[in-house]
Amino acid sequence: QETLFTPLQAGAIKLKNRLVMAPLTRNRAMNDDDAPMDMHVKYYTQRAADAGLLITEATQISPEGKGYAWTPGIHSDAQVAAWKRVTDAVHDAEGKIVMQLWHVGRISHTSLQPSGQQPVAPSAIRANAPTFEGEKMVDVSEPRALELDELPRIVEDYRIAAENAKKAGFDGVEVHGANGYLLDQFLKDGTNHRDDAYGGSLENRARLLFEVLDVVEDVWGADRVGLRLSPFSGVNDATDSDPAALADYLIDRLKDRGHAYLHMIEGQTGGPRDWPDEVDIGALKARYGGVWMGNNGYDRDLAISRVAEGKADLVAFGVPYIANPDLAKRLERNAELNAPDKDTFYGGGEAGYTDYPFLEQAAMNAHIA
Numbered sequence: 607q608e609t610l611f612t613p614l615q616a617g618a619i620k621l622k623n624r625l626v627m628a629p630l631t632r633n634r635a636m637n638d639d640d641a642p643m644d645m646h647v648k649y650y651t652q653r654a655a656d657a658g659l660l661i662t663e664a665t666q667i668s669p670e671g672k673g674y675a676w677t678p679g680i681h682s683d684a685q686v687a688a689w690k691r692v693t694d695a696v697h698d699a700e701g702k703i704v705m706q707l708w709h710v711g712r713i714s715h716t717s718l719q720p721s722g723q724q725p726v727a728p729s730a731i732r733a734n735a736p737t738f739e740g741e742k743m744v745d746v747s748e749p750r751a752l753e754l755d756e757l758p759r760i761v762e763d764y765r766i767a768a769e770n771a772k773k774a775g776f777d778g779v780e781v782h783g784a785n786g787y788l789l790d791q792f793l794k795d796g797t798n799h800r801d802d803a804y805g806g807s808l809e810n811r812a813r814l815l816f817e818v819l820d821v822v823e824d825v826w827g828a829d830r831v832g833l834r835l836s837p838f839s840g841v842n843d844a845t846d847s848d849p850a851a852l853a854d855y856l857i858d859r860l861k862d863r864g865h866a867y868l869h870m871i872e873g874q875t876g877g878p879r880d881w882p883d884e885v886d887i888g889a890l891k892a893r894y895g896g897v898w899m900g901n902n903g904y905d906r907d908l909a910i911s912r913v914a915e916g917k918a919d920l921v922a923f924g925v926p927y928i929a930n931p932d933l934a935k936r937l938e939r940n941a942e943l944n945a946p947d948k949d950t951f952y953g954g955g956e957a958g959y960t961d962y963p964f965l966e967q968a969a970m971n972a973h974i975a
């Protein structure tokens with residue numbers, strides 16, 4: 607009997623349960639190397655023994671791919687060495703961890719870009735979206751449209767990042783194709799107005815995504831590659847005129863690639879679980895045929911029921927894993943959950959990062975009190 611708490615083979619990666627820590631930007635790589643630090647090792651290790659799979663916070667593949675203050679990268683030797691400390695500690699705790707490979711595209715600010723350059727995008731269309739430049743929230747900058755002959759360099763940056771993630775000891779990688787960042791900007795016709803082979807038709811708009819998947823699969827083998835998509839979400843001002851058609855097209859092209867999983871944001875990112883009326887998520891999953899990681903607004907009941915109904919194979923939890931390092935244990939026991947502190951989601955130090963109590967600890971504290 608398969609439940610939320612039973613093991614699953616996701617491609618080449620064996621998982622002890624169906625709970626996944628979703629990729630969570632925490633803006634805490636506060637150093638000149640844009641590299642994880644001691645507290646990152648502690649944060650991921652606290653959750654490693656509990657979750658079937660950890661996905662790292664979104665990690666930029668290149669300096670150009672950075673869009674917020676203090677997000678980590680995977681393009682330098684210092685970053686590889688720092689991430690190796692994370693994966694070693696996670697593996698010592700019997701955890702599994704993949705890295706989310708990220709390029710923000712136009713969701714950036716000149717102050718965060720190498721030599722203050724404009725952010726890059728499929729088209730020169732500024733997003734109506736904010737970013738955090740280190741002191742305050744600012745509007746994202748006006749991007750410039752990538753030249754056709756720059757795209758092979760971008761694909762190469764993904765290949766190098768995938769190689770670096772392998773050197774850093776990860777169990778696999780997740781390509782970030784969601785939430786209005788570079789690859790999603792190419793996919794959606796609201797953000798991609800190109801008139802060359804990378805714009806217009808669905809095939810053209812998905813071209814860069816599949817060129818990236820090709821090189822990442824070359825490095826890792828498809829069975830250690832995941833992909834995150836958000837066709838139904840308009841986050842970061844990235845919308846498509848026909849999300850249902852976009853989802854169908856991508857699912858049909860992805861179903862035979864043998865990926866470890868497909869990570870689908872079901873609805874509006876961090877918002878309502880809504881999608882076009884003609885879309886049936888369960889039918890999409892059946893059409894995909896591979897391991898389906900559902901995300902967005904799952905609570906204990908929904909997670910248990912959708913796995914039991916075969917509508918999700920894995921469930922990625924965001925905020926619940928911020929506040930509960932032992933979430934799987936708490937859900938299995940139907941124990942109370944810690945209240946998340948929104949004020950410490952982004953930026954800062956160990957407060958609101960590594961100091962949320964464990965169930966045993968909480969019980970013990972209660973006993974002492």
Ligand SMILES: C=C(C(=O)O)c1ccccc1
Pocket residue numbers: 631664674784785875
């Ligand atoms: C990487 C992010 C995403 O995928 O939405 C992100 C970035 C900044 C804040 C929250 C989330």
